[in-house]
Structures are given as C-alpha cells and as structure tokens.
Amino acid sequence: MTKQTEHAQDGRSTAPGEVTYRSGVAARLAGLPVETLRVWERRYDLSETRRSAHGQRLYTASQVQRLGLLKQLVDQGHPIGQLAHLSIDELRTLGGADQAGDSAPPGPxxxxxxxxxxxxxxxxxxxxxxxxxxxxxxxxxxxxxxxxxxxxxxxxxxxxxxxxxxxxxxxxxxxxxxxxxxxxxxxxxxxxxxxxxxxxxxxxxxxxxxxxxxxxxxxxxxxEGQRLPARHAEQLPPAQRFDEESLANLTAASSKLACECPRHMAELLLMIGSFERYSQQCASRNTMDAQLHLDLGHAAGRARAILETALERLARAEGLPLPLKGANVS
Incomplete structure (x- = not known):
C-alpha cells in the first residue's frame, strides 16, 4: 500500500516515506481518548506537531510512541504537567522502559x-x-x-x-x-x-x-497477544438456577405470606441477572474495556449464585414452588 505524506502549513513536509497520523488515529494508537489528547495539546503543547494544509495536527510514529509513554506514566500516577516537556528517552527511563524493542517505531x-x-x-x-x-x-x-x-x-x-x-x-x-x-x-x-x-x-x-x-x-x-485471558471452567459463575418465569411464580406465591423476603429476593435476582447479561453484551463492544465488563459480568454471576442459594433455602422453608432439578434454565 502506498504511504502518503502530509504537507505542513509552512510549506515543508515530513521526511520522504514517513507516515503521519491525524489526532484521532494518533490518540487511538497511544491508547488515549482523543478528548484527553486535545486537552493535553491545548494546555502543554506537548508534541511539537506539524499541521496539514487544512490545519489538522499530524503526528509521526515517534510522537505517537511518546504519547503512549505519557499515557502509561499518567496511569501510574505521574502528573501530566511534570511529564509534558520530558524527552522520549527521559520518559522511558522514568517508566523503566529502556529496552531496545521500545525504541522501534511501529512498522507496517x-x-x-x-x-x-x-x-x-x-x-x-x-x-x-x-x-x-x-x-x-x-x-x-x-x-x-x-x-x-x-x-x-x-x-x-x-x-x-x-x-x-x-x-x-x-x-x-x-x-x-x-x-x-x-x-x-x-x-x-x-x-x-x-x-x-x-x-x-x-x-x-x-x-x-x-x-x-x-x-x-x-x-x-x-x-502483541493483548487478548482476553482464557477462563477456566472453575472460574466461571454457576449456571442460572431460576429463570424469570420461576422468579415470577415465586413472587406470585409469596404474596400469600406475611413475610415479603421471597418477593424482594426474587426482584434482586431479576435485577442481577439482567445486569449479568448486559455486562456480557458490553464485553463484546470493543477490546479496550472488554476485560472489565467480563469481570463485572462474572461478579454479578457469583452474586446471583449466592442469592439463588439463599432464595432456595427460603422457598423450602416457606413451602414455595421451586424449578425442577435438572431443568434447562438459560
């Protein structure tokens, strides 16, 4: 694929064959929200970027690399104001990233x-x-x-x-x-x-x-192998034991009791089950926050399992209907 070079406003251009990126792409490559990059540029003018004929900032591969280092160090707790004017070598030293592989610009x-x-x-x-x-x-x-x-x-x-x-x-x-x-x-x-x-x-x-x-x-x-880690079967939350119909039946049956705990627990399980499914859908939207939402879904699943055990115990004590053992609940 032919690499295209952007021309700067002052009439100069980047080195022949050098790849440049607009702000949105540079931010994504560095792992930054583009809004954060714009704030950093406005406050600290941190990249000394050139601009295209249309006034857009253009970032070289080494500048994108520097942005990535800044992002890593800010995530570690360093104030951006203290990092903004450090060289890329100083940023690597501060982050302990002085290995030879870190200095290579991204290739095709x-x-x-x-x-x-x-x-x-x-x-x-x-x-x-x-x-x-x-x-x-x-x-x-x-x-x-x-x-x-x-x-x-x-x-x-x-x-x-x-x-x-x-x-x-x-x-x-x-x-x-x-x-x-x-x-x-x-x-x-x-x-x-x-x-x-x-x-x-x-x-x-x-x-x-x-x-x-x-x-x-x-x-x-x-x-780079930045995929979601494999989940072992023992780490996954247990299968669902009460579907929405079973919970509705328990709620209806408990209306005849003076104790409202079965109804409240059934409502909690409906909410947690819904959030568990929602988190699983969120995990598929993109790769950046997939692990977080997968963990949220598993946490909700473990909470659901604990409440299901408690609800089953309560239902037996009150003589309320329970789903058949071995029924397929999905």
Whole structure:
C-alpha cells in the first residue's frame, strides 16, 4: 500500500516515506481518548506537531510512541504537567522502559482481508490505515479459491456482518493456510456464545469499528497477544438456577405470606441477572474495556449464585414452588 505524506502549513513536509497520523488515529494508537489528547495539546503543547494544509495536527510514529509513554506514566500516577516537556528517552527511563524493542517505531502490518468492501474502505482511508499493507482480499470466506498458495500474512482480518459459529472452521483453515500470526474478527451482530467460541480460538473479536483508523490498534493488540485471558471452567459463575418465569411464580406465591423476603429476593435476582447479561453484551463492544465488563459480568454471576442459594433455602422453608432439578434454565 502506498504511504502518503502530509504537507505542513509552512510549506515543508515530513521526511520522504514517513507516515503521519491525524489526532484521532494518533490518540487511538497511544491508547488515549482523543478528548484527553486535545486537552493535553491545548494546555502543554506537548508534541511539537506539524499541521496539514487544512490545519489538522499530524503526528509521526515517534510522537505517537511518546504519547503512549505519557499515557502509561499518567496511569501510574505521574502528573501530566511534570511529564509534558520530558524527552522520549527521559520518559522511558522514568517508566523503566529502556529496552531496545521500545525504541522501534511501529512498522507496517501485512494483512489479508476478508469481507465485502473492507479492502476498498481501507484503501479509501490511506492516512488512517497507512501501516496496513493489504496483500490480498476476498469478499467472502471461500477456501476453494482463497487464499493464494504461498501467501503469508501477519494478520488475517475478517469482517462478517452476521457472525455465527459455522464460520469458525473456515476462518481457522484460512488463518492456518496464511500462517497468520494473529486473527482479528469483526462483526455487526453476533451472539455472546459465538463470541466466546471465537475468542476460545485465540482470536481478537470486536464490533466493526466506525473509523478505519481503529483497525491498526486492533491488529497490534492481536499481534502483541493483548487478548482476553482464557477462563477456566472453575472460574466461571454457576449456571442460572431460576429463570424469570420461576422468579415470577415465586413472587406470585409469596404474596400469600406475611413475610415479603421471597418477593424482594426474587426482584434482586431479576435485577442481577439482567445486569449479568448486559455486562456480557458490553464485553463484546470493543477490546479496550472488554476485560472489565467480563469481570463485572462474572461478579454479578457469583452474586446471583449466592442469592439463588439463599432464595432456595427460603422457598423450602416457606413451602414455595421451586424449578425442577435438572431443568434447562438459560
């Protein structure tokens, strides 16, 4: 893919072949909210960036790297005001990141793209996707004619609008044929069960991003192994024992009792179960906060299990109806 150089307002340009990024893409690459970057620039003028002919700030790879170091150090508790004018070497020393690998600017990523129009959209956003080198593309998963023999890629990038588990074998076969170091799967609609099945393959799974510049951080996260850690079965919350119908039956039956505890506990379980499912859906929105929302969902699941045990004990004591043992509650 051809790398395009932005021209500065003063008539000068960046070095030949040097890749630059607009503020939004630079912020995403550095792991910053773009609003935070704008505040930092306004208050501290911290990057000495050039501007495009349209007045947009342009960041080089080394400047993006510096922003990433600033973000890490601020997360560790260092005030941005004390960091803003330190050199990149001083920031590395402060953060203990003085290894040789840390000084290398991000290089291009060889990708093979599967999905209707995805390669075209990447090509139409050269400033946002300059580091994505598209080796080949195919509008759909089709092992009979794709990929080409001998083709290898850093990342297999797959976009399927409606994703189901039937695609897993074909994605796995394509990734193996390409000897891809990582696989990124993008979707618009997908069940939580399918997302878990995809992630169990070691793939990075996320919703189709609204901007093409977000593809670079996703690919880098996949290559660097920044995926959700595998969950062992013993760490998962127990299966649900009371569905909404069972809780409604308990609530109705408890209306004949003087004690209102069964009704209150059933209402609590309805709320916690709803939040548990909501957190599972949140975990699939993007990779940045996926682990947090997955942990929230598991915490809600453990709380649900404790309350279910208490409710079962209370229901037995009061002679209230309980769901049949072994019933399939989902």
């Amino acid at each position: 990523i060889d990708v093979v793209v599967i999905g209707p129009g995805l390669a075209r959209r990447i090509g139409a956003s050269p400033r946002d996707t300059a580091l994505l080198n598209v080796l080949d593309s195919c509008p759909r998963l089709d092992m009979s004619a794709f990929p080409r023999p001998g083709l290898h890629a850093d990342v297999l990038l797959v976009e399927l609008a409606e994703l189901d588990e039937g695609a897993i074998p074909m994605i796995a076969a394509t990734s193996k044929a390409l000897q891809a170091a990582a696989t990124v799967v993008l979707y618009r609609f997908c069940s939580n069960a399918t997302i878990r099945a995809l992630r169990s393959q070691g793939w990075l799974v996320a919703r189709v991003p609204s901007e093409m510049g977000e593809l670079i951080p996703l690919c880098r996260q996949a290559l």
